[in-house]
Amino acid sequence: MENEELANRLKQCRTERGLTQNEVAIFCDITEKAYQNYERNRREPKLSILVRIADFYGVSLDYLVGRTDQKC
Incomplete structure (x- = not known):
């Protein structure tokens, strides 16, 4: 799997908002371990x-996967 940009942007978005991985996981109805992965x-x-x-x-979605640098 070669989508380092997705991993980086997920972490960046989360930390910019001061959220934990668990808080994001709860909203998305997934496990914290899944989000960590x-x-x-x-x-x-x-x-x-x-x-x-x-x-x-x-x-x-394009921003998350690195196709654009515009968030919206």
Whole structure:
């Protein structure tokens, strides 16, 4: 799996908002371990989960995966 940009942006969005991994996981209805794996680039989220994460952070999917530097 080679999506280091997704992992970096997930962590960046979370830390900018002062959130814990568990808080994001609860909103997205996933386990904290699953979210940790996304931030560590060990696993990639399903599209439906990625959409929930993007909605939670108020950013576009393209931003999360590194296709653009514009958040919205």
